[in-house]
Amino acid sequence: MPIILRLDRVMADRKISLNQLAKEVGISNVNLSNIKTGKISAIRFSTLEAICRVLDCQPGDILEYRPEDT
Numbered sequence: 001m002p003i004i005l006r007l008d009r010v011m012a013d014r015k016i017s018l019n020q021l022a023k024e025v026g027i028s029n030v031n032l033s034n035i036k037t038g039k040i041s042a043i044r045f046s047t048l049e050a051i052c053r054v055l056d057c058q059p060g061d062i063l064e065y066r067p068e069d070t
Contacts, residue, residue, distance in 0.1 A: 002065055002066050002067055002068050003063060003064070003065055003066075004038070004063070004064040004065075004066055005035065005036070005037075005038045005040075005062060005063065005064075006061065006062055006063070006064055007035055007036045007051070007062050008036050008037075010055050010057055010061050010062055011036070011055070014055050014056070014057075016054075016055065018032055018033060018036065021051070021054060021055070024050075024054045025047065025050040025051055025054055026050065027047060027050075035047075035051075048062070
């Protein structure tokens with residue numbers, strides 16, 4: 001998939017755990033874990049906004065686009 005999630009890197013930079021971030025964002029640990037590991041096909045803007053607010057980052061810090069090799 002050409003969209004790569006970098007949530008784990010941003011979380012490590014901010015020294016925040018999955019449990020703490022899930023609690024502050026207001027989503028379950030399982031859902032946040034799925035986002036972190038890239039096991040999702042969509043994310044709500046409200047969830048992305050909450051993650052960015054808590055981590056004090058931009059969506060581009062979490063999402064990366066890499067074109068597929070053709």
